[in-house]
Amino acid sequence: MEIFNNITIVSSEILQEFEKLSSSVVSDAMDILNLEHGGCLPHTIRPLHNYTKTLVGPITTVYAPEGTSLPVHLAMATHVQNRVLVIATDNYKSCAFLGDIQAHLAALNGCKGIVLDGFVRDKDGSQGLDLPIYCTGTYPKRPGKADLGGINIPITIGNIEIQSGDILIADTDGIVIIPQAYASTILETAKKKDxxxxxxxxxxxxxxxxxxxxxxxxxxxxxxxxxxxxxxxx
Structure with missing residues (x-):
């Protein structure tokens, strides 16, 4: 497993400004700028519960292939404070990657939200947590713990490449990845579009x-x- 401790700092002012916008207007801004990196995650990734607040935050990437949740557990312990955990599972469909215990751990450890292209379980147990979770659905089977994947490495979900330090915005319309290198330009374009x-x-x-x-x-x-x-x- 590859683990990097590069915690990229994102301006709190930029994050607060993105919180005033919608995922749709941010997506429009990226189209206007003809940006290739970043964009909309697959529509199959939906909110686990009803969330009234837009989720915005810097990303910690996790790669959890072949049904292993080991990198997810490690990331929740050490790489989630004030971050959004974005987990690429290669759209794995034979297990859930986290349950209510892991959701509580992440929430209490300062995680801003969790997004994954896979299943979760114990849905009722995460109800009411101050931790937005976006996933492809629920499934009761537990994951494995193989020593695979990584933390803070480049990942791909759908056709979107994601780097640690990129910014995520998620609301009822969907999820958009904002490349950190273009965050200021995207923000200004999105504000004008809004x-x-x-x-x-x-x-x-x-x-x-x-x-x-x-x-x-x-x-x-x-x-x-x-x-x-x-x-x-x-």
Missing amino acids: ASDAERLKRVKEFNYNFASNIHDFTSILTKDVAEYIKKHM
């Missing part, structure tokens, strides 16, 4: 639909690309 969306929503709410007689009347409240299409082709 402001633009808020202004457009205001126009949509205030639009006089009773006086719109054809598609051209709607161009002021449609997205720019759709409005341009209408003006050129309709």
